[in-house]
Structure formats: C-alpha cells, structure tokens
Amino acid sequence: KRYTGRDKESNMKIRAMQLKDMEEVVGMMRVFYDSPAVIHAAPDEILRQDVKDCVGDCPYIEGYIFEENDRILGYSMVAKSYSTEYGGICVWVEDLYMKEEARGLGIGTAFFSFLDEKYKDQAVRFRLEVEEENERAVAVYKKAGYHPLPYMQMTKEQ
Secondary structure (H helix, E strand, O other): OOOOOOOOOOOEEEEEOOHHHHHHHHHHHHHHHOOOOOOOOOOHHHHHHHHHHHHOOOOOEEEEEEEEOOEEEEEEEEEEEEEOOOOEEEEEEEEEEEOHHHOOOOHHHHHHHHHHHHOOOOEEEEEEOOOOOOHHHHHHHHHOOOOOOOOOOOOOOO
16 A cells, blocks of 8 residues: 555654654664665664654654554655755754665655655755665655755764
C-alpha cells in the first residue's frame, strides 16, 4: 500500500517525536549511523541526546516519527540554520530513515510534502546529504525537487 499523504484509507501518520520513542529511535539511529552512509560513528550517548533535543526546547532540531497503526516505521530529524546565500532559514534534513519493510511505500515523498507545507512561509532552502550509490534515495529526493550541489563541503569538529 502506498502512502501519498492524501490516502484516507491509510493509517499512516507523521507526528512529532516523543520521549516514549527513545529506545526505538535510538535503535533505528544505530542502524543508520552504523551504515556506510555515515562517516562518523556516533556513540549512543550522542544519539540519546539528539532525541532529547528533538523533544525538548532546542530551537534548532525537530524530530518526526512515521507510524502506521501505532507501529513505528521510521524517523527523521530536521535542523534549522540561516542561509546568508539565500537570505533566510535553511532546513536541513539531517536524518531520514525508514525500516526495511517501510521502504518504497511513499513515506519519504509524503514527508517532503509535509516539510514543504510546514515551512512554505519560512524556509528559503532545504538541504540534505546522500551517498550517490544510494540510488533509491537519490530518486526520491530528485522527485521531491532536490538536486546535487556542485561543490565540496568541509567540516571541523571541536
């Protein structure tokens, strides 16, 4: 069954992450952060702090849960920053993870529509990172209007 966000028959929903989701989200994060898609392996303490920040008062990060019939199928964490290049809020899709059985159901597409609607009067830019080899994800992102950037990013950790 595909979820389009308009399918009234589906029990799929996108909701705000809650503290009660901690263990299941950390489990999904562990799978995501232990995959080749992520360069840096984050310890569980950091992953737990990420969830706490998503459900707490941190204004820079939001967490979302994708669920059907009270069964969690995936999650996303979205960070906000300011883009001087575009003169406004930049929304970063930091994490977007679906359990294996939820892939291909249209949840990612529905989530991007959800973000577009939520930030239609606030965000001037949306960004995310993806491994080129992850062709399935790249196709979903392109369908949602994302395109590759022609430059390298660099980081420095403290």
